[in-house]
């Protein structure tokens with residue numbers, strides 16, 4: 001059954017007059033043109049908009065039925081052919097990664113931890129925090145070091161390839177927050193792509209990840225090239241939204257039951273074509289006549305403008321129907337299937353997603369954020385620093401506004417890490 005939100009939620013539409021017009025922004029476009037040529041950019045634009053015609057029709061028709069749902073065994077033993085299909089969609093649900101009673105117990109423990117330390121815990125949004133700034137509760141530590149979670153994230157990291165031999169798919173445990181969302185509170189999230197925003201155009205290493213897109217061959221873009229991606233710097237421009245590390249897949253583990261409409265997640269189930277469109281969009285200005293808006297041929301090359309639609313250097317890449325019309329966001333925004341405690345959802349680091357605006361369910365919708373993070377030089381540096389901070393009662397570097405959790409009631413420190421040596425290694429202890 002497709003779950004499609006036809007109406008656009010009250011999220012901002014990104015327009016030039018309200019954009020971040022940093023002087024010199026146009027320079028990044030010029031540098032790309034100088035290296036790859038204007039013809040390639042135009043070719044890619046036309047090909048990508050054409051590909052979106054078919055893709056958006058398919059997503060609008062199928063809705064969330066496009067999102068694959070697997071068991072842990074299936075994902076660990078997937079054939080090469082099925083793996084390619086999963087990589088094409090770029091997101092999937094894996095059920096029962098952790099037994100349901102165990103995940104439910106983690107939720108009870110987490111609720112107690114939050115209640116016991118409520119005066120110290122902040123989160124987003126400020127007035128009614130839903131995404132909480134806690135990183136080392138016993139439930140989070142247990143979830144991140146659970147043997148099945150380590151196995152699965154290692155498998156997801158191996159979806160990527162790096163022929164250099166200097167990286168490995170061994171999972172590193174990035175300490176992230178939790179979501180506990182009570183029913184009835186609306187959330188003003190926005191459609192976004194994480195892992196930096198302006199850095200995709202400005203950082204030469206990041207830019208090289210997308211060389212096929214710049215050079216007129218977007219169909220050859222490989223979103224799973226770790227060899228190139230491992231050097232990209234998503235935090236070239238500082239900002240609280242940017243993660244320092246590369247997560248091959250962002251993801252979370254559900255602690256409670258939540259169906260579509262219960263404050264869960266929406267995704268745009270495609271990586272390759274959507275990211276190509278988002279990257280090419282700042283190079284083109286729309287036609288004068290509104291009737292021509294979806295005719296890609298009528299858009300003209302614009303290398304002068306400092307505006308990157310939906311791009312704010314300190315925030316994630318944001319999207320809206322007005323700034324990104326060919327994406328048909330209103331129809332291609334699909335809710336993920338119903339989730340149960342112990343299920344996980346993963347989406348590619350370049351995938352567009354959002355937390356549902358309403359929570360119409362009857363119970364808390366709660367998740368622990370757990371991304372798949374491979375062992376790369378940059379990731380390892382961060383995780384080693386995260387461990388040093390943890391041992392000194394400090395929050396992770398990406399979340400400096402967090403508190404000293406070692407003073408929290410219910411904090412257990414290193415004792416909370418399971419999975420033996422593998423759990424400790426993933427946490428950066430050894």
Ligand SMILES: [Fe+2]
Nearest residue numbers: 192193194316
């Ligand atoms: Fe996000």
